[in-house]
Amino acid sequence: MKKFEIKVPVDVASFDELSEMEQRLVVMAREATHRSYAPYSHFCVGAAILLDGEQIVTGSNQENVAYPSGTCAERTACFYAHAQYPDSRFKMIVIAARGTDGEFVENPVAPCGACRQALLEYETLAGHDVKVILCGKDKFYILPSVKSLLPLAFVEF
Numbered sequence: 178m179k180k181f182e183i184k185v186p187v188d189v190a191s192f193d194e195l196s197e198m199e200q201r202l203v204v205m206a207r208e209a210t211h212r213s214y215a216p217y218s219h220f221c222v223g224a225a226i227l228l229d230g231e232q233i234v235t236g237s238n239q240e241n242v243a244y245p246s247g248t249c250a251e252r253t254a255c256f257y258a259h260a261q262y263p264d265s266r267f268k269m270i271v272i273a274a275r276g277t278d279g280e281f282v283e284n285p286v287a288p289c290g291a292c293r294q295a296l297l298e299y300e301t302l303a304g305h306d307v308k309v310i311l312c313g314k315d316k317f318y319i320l321p322s323v324k325s326l327l328p329l330a331f332v333e334f
């Protein structure tokens with residue numbers, strides 16, 4: 178039997194260590210949490226996507242009384258981005274969240290499996306890595322790509 182390991186490189190940064198554009202996206206993802214519709218979970222997530230034309234698209238989680246009909250912030254943002262700018266490609270996505278106490282979460286928030294799969298589609302379409310930044314209150318995880326968040330992903334066969 179053979180074995181291989183999958184390693185995920187994660188840079189941990191403070192806000193000051195982020196570039197100007199990264200900081201801008203963090204602010205926008207955090208602002209987007211205030212447009213979240215989360216009357217059931219009270220967990221407000223925001224995402225900001227930078228496109229290669231330098232447009233920035235944001236999204237937030239939108240819940241529904243029929244729970245599975247709601248959608249996460251990341252999918253709101255990525256579907257909206259591609260619906261609005263089908264010719265642009267993704268460069269970076271930043272994700273932030275506020276917990277049930279209304280405060281930004283202490284530890285960086287990570288996208289659910291379904292969102293990872295959805296985002297991977299747009300990374301594949303871009304033909305290059307799409308940087309991912311996960312926001313905690315004072316700590317930011319920087320991942321080089323969506324695929325680093327979804328090892329052994331399902332791809333078209």
Ligand code: THU
Nearest residue numbers: 218220222238249250287288289
């Ligand atoms: N949620 C997101 O928006 N993104 C994620 O990656 C994880 C979870 C939302 C879904 C639901 O509205 C709320 O957070 C609680 O799970």
